[in-house]
Amino acid sequence: MADLDDRFPALEDLRARARKRIPHFVWEYFDSGTGTGAAQSRNRADLDAVLLAPAILKGPVTPDLSCSILGQSFTAPIGIAPVGMSGVIWPDAERLLARLAAKQGIPYCLSTVAAQSPEVIGPIAGARGWFQLYPPTDPDIRRDMLRRAREAGFSALILTVDLAVMSRRERQRRSGLTNPPRITPRLAAQVAMRPAWALAMQPLGLPRMRTLEPYVDMGKGLPSGAHAGTMMRTAPDWEYLAALRDEWDGPLIIKGVLGASDVPRLAQVGVDGIWVSNHAGRQFDAAPSGLSALKAVRAAAGPDMPIIYDGGIESGLDVLRALAHGADFTMLGRAWHYGLGAAGAAGARQVLHILSEDMKACMGQMGIARPEEVRTHLL
Ligand SMILES: Cc1cc2nc3c(=O)[nH]c(=O)nc-3n(C[C@H](O)[C@H](O)[C@H](O)COP(=O)(O)O)c2cc1C
Numbered sequence: 030m031a032d033l034d035d036r037f038p039a040l041e042d043l044r045a046r047a048r049k050r051i052p053h054f055v056w057e058y059f060d061s062g063t064g065t066g067a068a069q070s071r072n073r074a075d076l077d078a079v080l081l082a083p084a085i086l087k088g089p090v091t092p093d094l095s096c097s098i099l100g101q102s103f104t105a106p107i108g109i110a111p112v113g114m115s116g117v118i119w120p121d122a123e124r125l126l127a128r129l130a131a132k133q134g135i136p137y138c139l140s141t142v143a144a145q146s147p148e149v150i151g152p153i154a155g156a157r158g159w160f161q162l163y164p165p166t167d168p169d170i171r172r173d174m175l176r177r178a179r180e181a182g183f184s185a186l187i188l189t190v191d192l193a194v195m196s197r198r199e200r201q202r203r204s205g206l207t208n209p210p211r212i213t214p215r216l217a218a219q220v221a222m223r224p225a226w227a228l229a230m231q232p233l234g235l236p237r238m239r240t241l242e243p244y245v246d247m248g249k250g251l252p253s254g255a256h257a258g259t260m261m262r263t264a265p266d267w268e269y270l271a272a273l274r275d276e277w278d279g280p281l282i283i284k285g286v287l288g289a290s291d292v293p294r295l296a297q298v299g300v301d302g303i304w305v306s307n308h309a310g311r312q313f314d315a316a317p318s319g320l321s322a323l324k325a326v327r328a329a330a331g332p333d334m335p336i337i338y339d340g341g342i343e344s345g346l347d348v349l350r351a352l353a354h355g356a357d358f359t360m361l362g363r364a365w366h367y368g369l370g371a372a373g374a375a376g377a378r379q380v381l382h383i384l385s386e387d388m389k390a391c392m393g394q395m396g397i398a399r400p401e402e403v404r405t406h407l408l
Pocket residue numbers: 058059060110111112113114140141142143161189284306307308309311339340341342360361362363364
């Protein structure tokens with residue numbers, strides 16, 4: 030770890046290295062927002078603007094990062110957010126990250142449109158595995174997916190509500206990535222320039238959305254302009270949410286909340302947690318940053334509703350900034366893949382190391398032993 034710490038002291042170092050090892054079109058899929066990228070930049074700018082008061086003469090403190098939400102305990106308020114086709118960004122990413130999460134005592138959330146199925150990932154992620162649902166149109170498919178998630182051992186269900194329609198993702202298009210994806214000579218040339226990725230991908234074969242495969246007749250091919258994910262996904266409404274609440278008896282979290290005015294109704298439906306997110310700025314370029322929405326969402330939700338934050342986190346300090354604004358827990362999407370791209374499984378572990386060590390260093394500056402105490406340091 031010492032060597033990795035010298036090579037990659039910050040997430041930015043992992044990102045720079047990963048960029049050199051991941052094919053350009055994959056990078057553009059993974060790292061871009063939508064539109065001009067303004068919502069993505071806003072996530073970063075709003076985190077940077079949060080100031081926290083240092084403290085003096087507090088004596089020695091021993092930071093303890095452990096926490097619990099949704100009836101589960103974690104070693105730190107940090108987890109792995111769902112990322113579609115994670116296994117394309119870095120080969121076998123789902124398995125590598127689920128293993129890391131289980132070993133380190135943090136949650137791993139599997140996406141509906143991951144390259145791996147709940148049956149494979151559930152046993153690896155263990156009790157801290159969460160399953161993210163893009164809402165299938167057909168209620169029978171929905172119920173079947175819930176059954177599969179439950180039987181595979183996933184403990185919490187995350188319903189993503191900020192993808193009612195696909196965004197345009199212009200950067201992704203410019204890179205030559207088509208929908209559905211096709212390996213054109215241009216993409217093949219980009220792959221040839223990234224041998225480490227290509228070699229690691231070779232034994233795994235062409236990535237597929239394995240969770241969806243049982244529901245899609247792949248033999249007939251997919252209609253042009255769609256892939257299995259968009260074919261099956263509906264834009265959910267309150268009625269859909271109520272049905273889902275009836276069908277899933279474990280913790281249910283709504284991901285993609287930015288409006289405090291939605292919170293009372295979500296609480297009324299009986300959701301167990303709220304995940305504040307603007308989807309890493311990938312959906313709506315005019316969306317506020319998650320951070321700017323957090324305080325109002327916390328005020329509307331009251332002190333007891335678990336609130337998760339994601340978007341733009343690059344350091345342990347950023348985790349504390351989100352907690353200071355009312356989050357109980359934070360998740361990261363891209364960062365883990367920067368780690369994988371830079372140095373494989375050890376690189377993903379380095380992400381957690383950077384975040385944890387930075388949290389402890391910053392907590393030392395504030396003289397606090399528990400992360401949630403940061404709320405009293407918000408300037
Ligand atoms: C490449 C990529 C794919 C994503 N796929 C999904 C997904 O399948 N389901 C979902 O709920 N969120 C998805 N997200 C959003 C993440 O779960 C998370 O909200 C976001 O990445 C957090 O921001 P960060 O990457 O700055 O940490 C995706 C994000 C990225 C970057």
